[in-house]
Amino acid sequence: MTIEYEIEPIPGLPGNLPAGETIVWQGSPDWQTLARAVFHTRLVAVWFVFVASLAFVAGGTGLKGALVTLLAAGLGLGVLYFLARASSRSTIYTLTSRRVVMRFGVALPKCINLPLKAIGAADVRNLGNGRVDIVLRPTDRFPLGWLQMWPHVQPWKVASPQPMLRAVPESFVPILAEALRGADPVQTSTVELAPQAAGSHVELSSPAIGVAA
Structure with missing residues (x-):
């Protein structure tokens, strides 16, 4: 059911389809939706804004502390968006007349066949x-x-x-x-x-x- 491979004769598939089997649909995850739903970028952004606001509470570090926190937020969110985009670009879902094929993996591609x-x-x-x-x-x-x-x-x-x-x-x-x-x-x-x-x-x-x- 699982294959690790480097060459794709057909994008998203580890080999040519058998006679009589056809591709019905192919697609990849939407990277922006993936960032929100899987990497929780909105929740992370809200958390950083909350932490930045604490800099203005009595005893906080003030504007400087808030700016440092927001800078860290920008870097962290940038990493999450990069991971979401990389995950989307490395993933192809294929529906054929006989199975669902899931090809994914940024560093080490894998292929899942599910009849x-x-x-x-x-x-x-x-x-x-x-x-x-x-x-x-x-x-x-x-x-x-x-x-x-x-x-x-x-x-x-x-x-x-x-x-x-x-x-x-x-x-x-x-x-x-x-x-x-x-x-x-x-x-x-x-x-x-x-x-x-x-x-x-x-x-x-x-x-x-x-x-x-």
């Missing part, structure tokens, strides 16, 4: 700005560890890692649902992404897909 028939559920989390996170829930225990998959894994599920497509377009949800139905023709119900506020979870209506946790 569509092995996906028992897919949970969608709306991030706003037309972007969503999609948790893929395999029917069998996923063989890779949480740290090996980060950040393309559901947060806090360290004991039972669940692969995750990060900051993908909302329009990809019905495409994935249709592909999963095609892998399991018994399921014919409609799957749609209901409008939700940012940060909320979306329930997918097809039993083949599952429901949001």
Whole structure:
């Protein structure tokens, strides 16, 4: 299921597709959404502003201390934005007629192959700005560890890692649902992404897909 490689005959794929298998969709995480949702740049910025404001409290270091704190904030946020952009540029998600392929890794690329028939559920989390996170829930225990998959894994599920497509377009949800139905023709119900506020979870209506946790 996991491959480390250097040469891609097709971007995002470690090899040519077998006869009869076609690419349905390819995309990468939106780096700005990734910075906000994974690297928590907004929360970090608010924390630094709060710390800078303490410089003006009695006994604080005043304007000089606030400026030093804000400079540190700029450097720290710059690093986080760089990591988000590098992570986005090194990641390609591919949906084929038979599987989901996740290629990621800045220093050491990895490739994860997950057959569509092995996906028992897919949970969608709306991030706003037309972007969503999609948790893929395999029917069998996923063989890779949480740290090996980060950040393309559901947060806090360290004991039972669940692969995750990060900051993908909302329009990809019905495409994935249709592909999963095609892998399991018994399921014919409609799957749609209901409008939700940012940060909320979306329930997918097809039993083949599952429901949001």
